[in-house]
Structure formats: structure tokens, C-alpha cells
Amino acid sequence: MTDYESHTYDVIVIGAGGAGLRAAIEAKGRGLRTALVCKSLLGKAHTVMAEGGVAAALGNVYAEDNWQVHFRDTMRGGKMLNNWRMAQLHAQEAPDRVRELEAWGALFDRTRDGRILQRDFGGHRYARLAHVGDRTGLELIRTLQQKAVSMGIDVFMECKVLRLLVDGEGRVSGAVGYRRATGDMVLFTAKAFVLATGSIGKSWLYTSNSWESTGDGHAMALWAGADVIDMEFVQFHPTGMVWPLSVRGLLVTEGVRGDGGVLRNSQDRRFMFDYIPEMFKAETADSEAEADRWYADHTAGRRPPELLPRDEVARAINAEVKAGRGTRHGGVYLDIASRLPAEAIRRRLPSMYHQFMELAGVDITSEPMEVGPTCHYMMGGVRVDADTAAATVPGLFAAGEVAGGMHGANRLGGNSLSDLLVFGRRAGVGASDYAEGRTGDPAADPAEVEAVIREALEPFDRSGGESPYDLHHSLQETMQSLVGIIRTGSELKESLEKLAELRERLSKVAVSGGQAYNPGWNLATDLPSMLTVSTAVAQAALLRTESRGAHTREDYPGTDPQLGKVNLVQRQTGERGVRGEISVVQEPLPEMPAELQTLFEEGH
């Protein structure tokens, strides 16, 4: 038997990025005993890397903008697969959430008359993204962090949660984890848990995600019996760095294109004009001259095709490279140098300038960047009630990237930071309401706690087994090559076979050293989540026999109207952990009310 410390709260939030912080602030503001648990130090979560901005129809730059336009853009960007109610709440509430950040100390860039400035981004009809240069995520997380600290919220830093525990009445009541610094085990009990664990990108080789993005929340929700939806929709951001190899996948903000940057192939052609899909033809420029007029005045021309939604741009880049028109390192050129004065580039895109200068030795004010698609964002996630963020298992809530539904088949840039704020707050409200209404103290079964701890420590008992780093690398190669940006049925089947083998290999993983700050062991405890989530993605991708949004099937290049009306819903059956089977069923999308449907008719 292993000793463990125990802590009990009303609301425990797992993950301290934007969504987790915002949820915790809400619960603490209600006077509830609230704790944040996060894998890294406070303020280091992946939100910090968001660059472009927060999408909110403030109407500061274009007074014509309003929530209906934002809602419509979001749904069309998501290929109408979004949960309409989430998209509606998001568009309606984002402006208040941005103004609230300002009241908490955020310093956004300003318009000439002193209001919050908004920038253009792909898929957004109007300049809509409140921003701070190209480091908006840092501003957002620091503002929320400072607010949370000033409220005295308890924070368990560098603490990894392994598993959620469900009580006899089927409510999520506990969570078992360990402190990374010491390796000591911890049991948390609470009346409500909020998952805000972010993404899953670390299962791919080339990703903009940090090491933390191992899908812990997605996996723990599945293991606790909750539904997940839309797992086939993994966004590949069109512009990641491609060289040097060591930084391959690192994000190049869409703000470069929003501020005038254009994509060219090795023949110097602005190729995006060749890839304008039917759905966006009416509002996209068909000549360079028209596109260029648009930057200065959005009424003087239609939008440049570089600002199509991310899925379209990523596929186009992929096709250009495949056709042999790529750069030396397998990307395309993103050129801002010939479009803006050097001084303006350094002012508007300071961290991009810095990043290319220091890591690639490229001066973006005088030469083009080489870019290509990189695994960036998970649209799919825990199925939640739009208004309360409640998962399908009582006591569990989810917000931010770990939640599914909001973005449908493809997320628009800028809609992630607003999602974090809107649904972070709503999850905080939902969890607080639930905690206040719940009777009795939450309890955990000691035998279950023991079992989770034992499983986590097993790799120490094996000698001569497999390195967790090798297994991780095999997983990344599998997902990159077989479940990447362009998919086919045969490769997806192969990926599922490989994933089954990898799950077998997991039971042979061995680690050396002690429990205190041991990255090898830490990785070994992240692998079960990664394997479960990767399996869910591959399964759903195989069953969606169409191409829609971020999910592209070479063997089914068109959309299937029937599949456009359903979510793929996955649920784990049988065994709780990585060995459980995941079932997939089709369920109809929630039906959009008539008054919202009119927004998609002609003339809007």
C-alpha cells in the first residue's frame, strides 16, 4: 500500500490554461472551495502560445459586425457540424468576456479613438480579433492568472491527474494523481470536477502543441464513461515552421496573413486563387488586384483567398507540395516582407520576427518564411450541454479544447481564446450550481485509489522493458503517417492495428530512477491517455466516409449529406483504462431553431 495525501474541495478544475483559470475564477467568486490542478507551473499552459487574438463581435472596427455574423461565420467555418447552441452562446457572450479581461488588467491594442483594436483573420467576415501584437494568449493567461492569484485560489502546480473516480451513484467524485516534483501520490475529492486539459497534439510528430497536450482530459472522460464527439476532426494549422527540423511544426500565426502576408509556391505563384471552394466563391476575391484592395478597405474588394478557413488553406499547401511545387524543405513560401514595411512587421508581429530570426536565421522583414501544415487543434472532445458545460456523467464538466461541439468540423482562428473564456465561465457556473446542489460529502473507494496508484507505478517494477520515449515516437510516427491531414480507409485500418500493438507494448514499458521529477516516468503515465485518444480519433476517422472540414478522406473526396447531419459519438465500454473498448454511434445533430436558420439563407 502506498501513502497518499488527500484534499477535498467543492470544485476542482483540472488544467490551468485559459478555460481552467476562467472556470476556477467563477467558482471561487461564488464562494466555493476551489482548487486548480495543473501539470506545469502556473502560467505556462498552452494558452500562452496563442498568437493572433480573441474573436468577439465588439464592432469596434466594423460597426456592421454583431453576434449573428460571428455565429454564421463560425457555423460555416465548422461546415455546419457545430452544436448551434454553443456557437450561439459563444458569439453572444464573447464581447463581454473580452471587456471583462480589460477590467482585470489586460492591455489590448487600441483603435485610434482608444477602443479595443480588432484584426482580420481567416473565415471571419469582419476584423474581429482583439489582440496584443502577436502574443494575445500570453496576455490572456497572465490576466487570468493574476486575477486567480489575487482571489486566493489554491493551485496544485506540476501535479498530473491520472484518473477520475466515479462513486456508487455514478457521480464523478474523485481524482488520483501525483506531484511531479516529489512523485508523491495525491487523492482529490470534490463535489464537481471541471476538465480543462486542452489538446491531444503530442501524439503527432509535427505539432504546434507543447508536451502537455497528451489528451488526458479526453481519455479520463472516456474512462469515466462520458461521451466524446467529433474525434475525427483534428485541425492541421496551415502555417507551421518547416525548417530547421528541430522546430518543425512550430506555429506561424494566421495574423501574418491577416496583416497582408501571401502564400506563394516555388514558381512564385499566389496559388490560393486556384483553391477557392464553391461555398466561399461569392465572398472571395478572384484576382490579386481585388484581394489587395481589400486589406485597406473591406468594401473595395472581396476577401483574399489566403484568409479562407484553415482546413482549406492547409489542404491547398499540402496539394502544392505534393505536386512538386514546394520549397526545398517541403513547405511553401509565406511572404510578408514584400507586403509591409520592415518597421510595421516588427511592430505587428514581434514574436514571429523574433522566432524566425533566432531559430531559423531568417529575417522575415526581408525574406519569405517557409511554412507547412502542423497538427494544431482538436475540435472533438467531451460531449457537453451547451449552457452548463456538463458532460454526460454527473459531476463532470468540460471547457475549452477538451470539450467538443463548439467548432464542428473546423475551428476558425481566434475562436479558441473566446471559447476558453465563454465556456470556461459557463463550466465554472455549471460546476458551482451542481456542487451547491449536491448532498453529502464526496468520497473515493480506497481500493480504487490503490489500483490507480499501482498501475502508475508498474513501469518501475519492470526491468529491461521498452523505453517510454521509443513507444511515444512510434505512436507519433503512426499518427503522422496514417492519421494525418489526408486520410484513406486502408491507412486508417492499418493505424488501428498498429495502435492495438502499441497498447500491447505499453504493458512492457519500463522506467529507471526514482519518482521525483522523472520525465521518463512522467511520459510513461501520459502514454495511456495518448493511446486511448489516438484510437478514438482513428476509429471515428475511419467511420466518417466523407471529406468535411478538417477531416479529408482521399477515398471519399466529397461531402455526404447524410453524414452532415450527425455527430459520431464515442463511449468506452468494459474495462476502465486504456484496455477498454470504444464504441462509436451516429447521433443526429441538435436541430437549429428557424430564426437562426434564416441567417444562412440568401442575402445574409
Next chain:
Amino acid sequence: MADVTMRVWRGDALGGTFAEYTLPANEGEVVLDVIHRIQAGPAPDLACRWNCKAGKCGSCSAEVNGLPRLMCMTRMDQLPEGPVTVAPMRTFPIIRDLVTDVSFNYEVASRMPAFQPAPAGPEGYRMAQIDVERGQEFRKCIECFLCQDVCHVIRDHEDNKRHYAGPRFFIRLAELEMHPLDTNDRRELARERMGLGLCNITKCCTEVCPEHIKITDNAIIPMKERVVDAVYDPVAWLGRKILRRRKLTAEEAATGER
């Protein structure tokens, strides 16, 4: 390409030593890449903190060849030839290998009074770009704590941590003090409890800042000037004398005892 040799500090609070690892060199790599290859090979339990690997989160701070640096932004091909020495930040207690206990910084942060704006008008807050830019410079801070690491007030004098906040928090104070909407006066706090006077503006912090924030020139010196105006103005001094208000010493303030 030739091999690279890394001398990496291994140990914990009880002590440790440098271990040497030799690996093939790869084009374009940063120090953190090589540390990761050591983890994936000869030393799977080598502890190091990192997150974004893009210079944005400030997690992978260490002392590379004796200089405080972010490992993710230090290119191997820009270091001098010969073995590369990687050691943990010296100002903070060791947890393991390259990982230090930086909780001092979070404790100071928790003592920092919150932003307190005036109520918004009917059209929300209005601020000029030029006024927000002053604070934006300080808000570029990624909390890598390299400025704290290099600051000799605490690097060489552990005792000072009780009454000295360090450069990271002087820019936070300056940011709040210069925020167009904030209504609090933090000058007394800066002098008494945050130890602003102990800084003797050697600019070491500015030199190591990966975000190139002009910590000394744009935050510390202006804050010192504001404190001087508030505290050493003779008229204000006379007023306090008449009202018999005794100020807490820095130590009393830090411990909360009078």
C-alpha cells in the same frame, strides 16, 4: 557533422555533479533539443522543465556555459566550440537536475495587490495606444525568472528573499503604476515591502531578458524616481511627522509583525 559534448548538472538538494554526454550534432538544434535526445537515450530520468519550446512560456530556464538562458532559444551552432555546460538556475533551490524550486516567485506574486480600475464609462474603457504600450512592454514578460536568477541581491544573499521582490516584480509594479486605469498607489509598497531600494541598477536583469524588456531603464529607474517623490518629499515628511505615523520596516512588513 561533428559530435557535441554536453556537461549537464545531475543531482538534487543533497548535492550533485556534472555528467558528460556525447551525441552526434544535428543541424539547427537548440540546447533543449540535445537535452531531449539525452533523455530519449542515455539518461531517461534527466529532469528538465519545458513546455512550448518556442520561447513563449519561459519554462526551460537554465545556465548555459554560465549564462542564464532559455534552452529552447539557444542555438547550439551559436555557442563556442567545445563542451557545452548546462546547469540549473543558481538562485533557486534545486529540485532535481536542471529543475529548480521557483516557488519564491509565486509567493511574491501572491503578495502583489491586484489591479484596481476606475469604473468604466457607458462606452467602456478608452485608452490611447501610446499609453497602453508602456505597460505592454512589461506584459511581454514570460516569467522565465532569468532576471531573478541573475539579480545579485538574491543570487548571492539568500536572506534578501524575505524583503526583496526582484526585477520580475518591479516590472509588474511599474506596469500597474503606469496602467492608465489603475487607481492604487503602490509606491510605498515598492519601497517598504518589495525592497526596490536594494536594487543598485547594474542592469544584469535587462541583459538576460529573452523578451528584451528594458527592465532597469523603463521600470526600475522610473519606479525609484516615483518612490523618491513620494517618500522623501520634505512637505510629505512633515505631514507624516505631525500625524505620528510610523512606517513598518521592510522586515516587519515581510513578516507581518510590528
